[in-house]
Amino acid sequence: MLLKDTQEIQGYFSAIDNDYNFPSLESFIRDAESDIVIPEISRELFDLLQEHYNNNTLDGRLKELHALLQKAIVHLALFLSSDSGSFRISDSGYYVVVTGDMRPVSDKKMVVFRRGRIEAGYKALDQAIAYLEQYVSDPAFDLYRTSEVRAEATNYFIPSSKAFTRCFSPLKNSSTTYRAMLSSIDQAENTYILPLLGEDLFEELKAAVLEGSLSDDQKRLVTRIQKPLALYAVAEAIPMVNFDYDGKSLSVTNLAATGENTETTTSLSTERLSELMNACMMNGQNEGRRLKSFLEKNAALYPNYVPSLSSEGFNFNSQGSGIFFL
16 A cells, blocks of 8 residues: 555545544555556556555655655545445444544535545546656656556547647546546547548558657647547547546436435436537537548648548437437
């Protein structure tokens, strides 16, 4: 683990009591590391950090990264523990401890606590990933730079959360949300962008992206590709991506009126999903037409471009989803 005692937890969440029993949180720390953090930074880099942390040899960039990850892990572990951390289990069943001057926190305050921890945890994790990307050429991060995690995330015409946010501001530079959408970006590239570019130009640009050898003209074209691609990717992602990371689905959560210790979760209606998907798809089509016009006007710069048939006519309706675009 990248944490070892209560004092380190207090450095990132001061509400923890001095006499808090650190082992009570250990299993949740391990879950936060294995299920959330490691998939984002790679097992290789995590093991390197673990080794230096255990040997008390962290310094430079690794030390700064470790601090960012500790913050993320603390908040995420507290979030994971919040649905069971107040329980005690014995042979006689489940119970909570109540003393003369202390009572269990209300459901409403627990909802606020959970929401705060998950938001703070993912924000810190995003900051850690942004730090890695900022100094990715540093030898300290060689294991991350050459990892499968990063290779997958930089395999597309939209190579980062920042690039995605420039085209679709609601992403808010979230690296974790961006990476959760990679399969949708891949789907959108092959379904909508490839027909617009033609296979030869598509493969030429892909090779240059992977090699990091885009020419100035190719960079201009990729910038034009990113706008429709982002919109198409969001439309593809809406039915499957858990934007709120609540472990459930895309939904709207509401706190009850003051004094009521309840929380309700209302799934987004089919109508609302349809409106959002339709808006993204329609705007993606408009940006796709602009991309096609750009290519036709600048065809001399892209010898592998072969004018394609109109991108109009795709059947965007899903026969099985119950959502149709009119």
